[in-house]
Amino acid sequence: MSSFRGFPLLWLAATTSALGNGMRWVALPLLAVRETTDPWTISLVTAAEQAPWLIFGLAAGAVADRYDRRRLALWSDLLRALVMAAFTVAVVAGATPIAVIIVLGFLLTCGETVTSASMAAVIPQLVPPAGRPAANGRLQAGIQVTDSLIGSLAGAALFGLAAAAPFALDALTFAVSALCLGLLRVPQPVVTGRTGWTEGVRFVWNSRLLRGLCLLQAVLNTAFAGVLAIFVLFTGQVLGLDATGFGLLVAVFAVGGIGGGLLAGRLAARYGTRRCLLIASTGSALSIALVGVAQTPVQAGAAGFLLGAAYTVAGALTAALRQNLAPDALAGRVTSAFRLAGFGAGLIGALAAGALASAWGLRAPFVATGVLVVAAIPACRRMIQAATASQPSPNLQA
Numbered sequence: 001m002s003s004f005r006g007f008p009l010l011w012l013a014a015t016t017s018a019l020g021n022g023m024r025w026v027a028l029p030l031l032a033v034r035e036t037t038d039p040w041t042i043s044l045v046t047a048a049e050q051a052p053w054l055i056f057g058l059a060a061g062a063v064a065d066r067y068d069r070r071r072l073a074l075w076s077d078l079l080r081a082l083v084m085a086a087f088t089v090a091v092v093a094g095a096t097p098i099a100v101i102i103v104l105g106f107l108l109t110c111g112e113t114v115t116s117a118s119m120a121a122v123i124p125q126l127v128p129p130a131g132r133p134a135a136n137g138r139l140q141a142g143i144q145v146t147d148s149l150i151g152s153l154a155g156a157a158l159f160g161l162a163a164a165a166p167f168a169l170d171a172l173t174f175a176v177s178a179l180c181l182g183l184l185r186v187p188q189p190v191v192t193g194r195t196g197w198t199e200g201v202r203f204v205w206n207s208r209l210l211r212g213l214c215l216l217q218a219v220l221n222t223a224f225a226g227v228l229a230i231f232v233l234f235t236g237q238v239l240g241l242d243a244t245g246f247g248l249l250v251a252v253f254a255v256g257g258i259g260g261g262l263l264a265g266r267l268a269a270r271y272g273t274r275r276c277l278l279i280a281s282t283g284s285a286l287s288i289a290l291v292g293v294a295q296t297p298v299q300a301g302a303a304g305f306l307l308g309a310a311y312t313v314a315g316a317l318t319a320a321l322r323q324n325l326a327p328d329a330l331a332g333r334v335t336s337a338f339r340l341a342g343f344g345a346g347l348i349g350a351l352a353a354g355a356l357a358s359a360w361g362l363r364a365p366f367v368a369t370g371v372l373v374v375a376a377i378p379a380c381r382r383m384i385q386a387a388t389a390s391q392p393s394p395n396l397q398a
Helices: 003-035 039-066 069-093 098-126 129-161 165-183 199-206 208-238 243-271 273-293 297-325 328-360 364-390
Strands: none
Touching: 003 039, 003 069, 003 098, 003 129, 003 165, 003 208, 003 243, 039 069, 039 098, 039 199, 039 208, 039 328, 069 098, 069 165, 098 129, 098 297, 098 328, 129 165, 129 243, 129 297, 199 208, 199 328, 208 243, 208 273, 208 297, 208 328, 208 364, 243 273, 243 297, 273 297, 273 364, 297 328, 328 364
């Protein structure tokens, strides 16, 4: 029970770091657009942020299951604080060509592979199974508040005042997150003899339910990364918005995500995790397509609000199911297996969106990815339904 009281510190560390991420999420593409307006080149920034999951994702999960997860996340945040501080100096000096921006995104995600695997594996040690849908929902809602709501607005405003400001504050938030993790106390899991990189992949593959969830996450990430890759160009060239307008649209998405995160646990308890997950996934796909066909910023904002709510509910419920099914000794590697599939698919989505936008315009990636998700959901639904029917569990609330 004492470890359960540590969840607020974990929440504080994640949301503080997310504040900096939100400022950087807005400021980095705005900085990139200063260097080039080519959709393919801009999409490489997002692709670079996805690539480390393919290279280091499984190794990060194995490390998280072998060593002290809290310390791993702490040192990852400290190193990323140093990287961001160095990048801030480069921005002040005007030495940020597109190649430097791409390298920054790659390095930060290298650290994120370790932090994500470690912190996701800590949650089951802090929260009992029945409380995980609500805990994950609150965590994602908090991240939406600091990342996409406060962070996006602050990032756009600060970038307009001084381009280096949001990056300097991002470095500070990494340091504060590391301080919170330093105060957190988490029992270290018992390490079994099986600590290979691929154990998480095997565990996911051998579970029909986890395979279905992993496929669903991969499809959603393909769509979301594709949208993210060209969103700054879409808001500027199609909707005619400046940096502030870009930040406001991101904030509207965040408001939807906050509501979805806070409601995820209640919706799962009342209507069933499986049903809510599939409805939220379908809603994400339709919302992405609606953003792409929007004719005005108001229409795009309404669709973005729905996307934020649906995408956050889907993410919270997927995380809760994964945590309930994965044994503690494999939690980091199972998380990394999901991240490998999701962000690997995101890399493909980002590159494909850049190519589609270059060939057929900035609306094309939104419509194409929305159609992709709608087409893939029936297969995911069959896998999830078959698994929950053959292996009923109260934790699934199916």
